[in-house]
Amino acid sequence: MSQANLSKNQKPGLLNTENQRTLTWVLFLLPALLVYLVFMAGPLFDSLRLSLYTGKGYNPTEFIGFQNYIDLFTVPLWREKFFNAVTNTCIFFAIHMIVQNSLGLLFANLLSSDFKGRNFFRTLIFTPTTLSVLVVGFLWTLILNPNWGAVNQVLVGIGLEQWALPWLGRENLALPIIALTSVWQWIGMPTVMFLAGLTGISEELLEAASIDGASEWEIFWKIKFPLIQPVLGIIAILTFVDNFNAFDVIYAMAGAKGEPAYSTDLLATLFYRTGIAGEHPTGIPNMGMGATIATITFIILMSGVLLWLYLSRRNADETK
Amino acid sequence: MQKKLFVVLSILILASLVLTACGTPAPKDVTLTLGSWRTDDVAAWEAITTAFHAKYPNITVKFDPTNPPDYNATLRSQLETGTGPDLFFVRSFGVGRELFDAGYIASLKDLPGINDTFSAGARAPWATDSGEPYAVPIAAVSHGIFYNKDLFAANGIEVPTSWEDLMAASQKLLDAGVTPFANGTKDAWDINEVVMMQLLPSDVGGYDGRMAYLNGDRCFNDPEIVAAFQQMADLKPYLPAGFEATSYADAEQLFAQGKAAMFFDGSWSIGQIKKDATAFQWGVFYPPALKGKDTYVSFHVDAAIGANAASKNLDAAKTFLAWLETPEFAALIGNNLPGFFPMTNEIPSLTDPIANDFMNFNKQAKGVDIRFVWEKLMDAPTDKVNAYTSLNNNVISVLKGEKTPEEAANAFNADVADWYGPASKCK
């Protein structure tokens, strides 16, 4: 009762309309914020603090300021490992960005038209996504195996023996191949999201263009593509964030060391080896340096995301 | 004989102590968990813990292994938060020592019988510099080359007596269209631990030779180390065509399926190979030394079990540890897990013929020694490359043809001399 009166009269006080609205929003946010703060943000940010410490184990206690950061960029061994991981991570991300998303767009475009068997293909394309990385890694390692794998048997069978390579054992091949395996698994995600975007385009618009004599190619680039820009943006940023933190597929197919010879070592495997597991076979973790690597990865990702947010907001303003 | 009597007596005393401690009223039932990295051996360990339970009906031990790549990390996170297993496998030298120094492993200086059951040499990998033990050594492992007797006979090859013979035999096999060796480099660790470090003792002259490197009397790029890298280069043409992508498990299968004639491996694989290689006769020999050199066997201290210092059932855990000193346990591990050799002074007779073949290597050889880099050479500061990693990388470089044996030896030497005090003059 009194609440309603207060808001009607716009009296200054705790429960005027403005505060009441704020209170509503806070209530909407509270459950998510609490869980997130207690079980994720808190532990994570507390752990980033460890980048200022050194010592063995998971709770280093010796405060050294920014020495870990200085070491990471100046001590040859760290610098080499770190920049190697950064380069590999960029390549890994780029392969996903280009191959996964353009193939996804192609499949979505094919699957958005109506034809016999469409539902079968739609179901199929997402199937690998449901598999665990353990399964995906084991299967593709088996198929690419130089001794009895299908790929090399086929190549030998059609007379291309010189192409029957030890795929996962070559430094220049292992990373692209593992990235493509990951594309195989995750392609359903962009496909389905693009499909959602394409299905949203009005039929009349496409028909009109078709009647005007525009080719499929022109329709795609001139009408569909501009209209799915927002989806493209979300997919791009998800690809970026997911693959800059990629760990599982490398761990399953190339081990925590990113074999062969660190050629598949990503930022996340470097972090895991440094901060969590320790190098084989000594296995003594250096959590301070691990947290340093995680912090820098975080900074790279955060700048990417903020840039994206800024650009998409500017875009939105322009279109309005 | 007297020693045995002493052990038995001390165990009786300990048992009665435990009984009185838990004592009247009737001892409470406790369950202990035993952490391990031996996921392959679940069945054998269940047999062992069942035998223990039969002796101590109020204590149940549950074998609870973690996959080797995750073992260090999970054990450590559990120890640091006080949820670790009551008993766990402890790695030798620096790694285990670090956990003890951090206070996670209970001291065993009062464990009865430990000094009499095991030699100082057997205890050392799990003891402080002053000799305070913190884990009971349970098993050593040996190494060797498993070979396909049928393929050897078909190609008129005898077990070689020198490295040169071995290479000649390999060439003969290759000419006959048989892949001589199954080993690959995909998993990296195996080429290092079961090939390079199997050859090194003969190259450097066993324990004394290794000590000369550790003391700084010899450098890590001297002719003996170059010779070892040269042996890796010798092996290259005899590895499978896609060796770079052949994993340890693949290699074992290549041998077991009769697709490769020989397989450098450890004694721990006896059970596995027995199960898989059923279509042909096979045996094992130790890789012979280069002509003019003596053969030394890589017989490595592998595992010990320690007690969690924070365990609520430390007494029961120590009862189990004391039982690990008994001849009963030694026979159980030696026979249930052929290829794991008890480290007690008195070694029970083993029933497995292949396990006995491995034991005979030790008798026939000039001497035995642990793996080359395990002691001291892995304790590098975090911003330097330890000897294990450096050796591993350089061995693979030689096999891939990226470095000559001399270049590899020089790179190995540079990595070690960079931080290992006694080797500093080798820079």
Next chain:
Amino acid sequence: MLRTKFNRALTYIVLTVWTIIVLFPLWTLIVNSFKPQNEIFADPFGLPKNFTLDGYIEVWKAGHFGLYFTNSLIVTILSLTLILFIGSMAAYALAKWKSRVSNFLYVFFIAGLMIPIRLGTIDLMRLIIALNLQNTIWSLIPVYVAMGMPIATFVLTAFIKELPNEMFDAAKVDGASEWQVYSRVVLPLMRPALATVAIFNMIKIWNDFWFPLVFIRQESARTVALGVSLLFGQYHTDWTRALAVLSLAAIPLLILYILLAREFIKGLTAGAIKG
């Protein structure tokens, strides 16, 4: 007309090639799990000649798959429900509350996407022990719900922002409260975005074995991912059994997906993110 036919043919060719690439590994997995070890290497891609169920029988005896599935199902369903519910509420506020606080919170939420969660393991474990949840499946749920928040708020907020303003205004004019707008207007419209978030998180939660590995030592609280990774370690050189383990891990989710695929794809594309 010719052009349409040509396009159609091209569609089929492209999709058939991809179908083979998708199905071949699954074929390899399933046929080989019914072969004895020797046959796997002798003939890795044909139908089994010496059909055997040994792998499955052995693996089923060694692990308690029924139990693992129950545990995984409880954890996944409860976590997903909570993620979708509290995540969508938060996303609604983040999208519609125009203030500095909400802008900051939006960035704060998505920041969680960018740090490897393993980094916080030790702190999380202390928390779980303080709550006395270790060794139970309940230890996993709050962690997974928290892990799901960044992606939920990110995708759902972006989605709500794309919805035309008129929809909200119309409801407001009718005197609906924010809660009513959320539950009657926004939630139904959000179905496709909720499906995306659900699928993303479901796969992550179902397949995660890191947290079960560090939180749970009790057999009775193991999840499928943990059970499978342990059994896989135990049998990694015994391929018949390893493949049986992997099949057992993959097939239930696969069947579940195939049963729900139509709904899922329809849900995703029905509302659609309007361009």
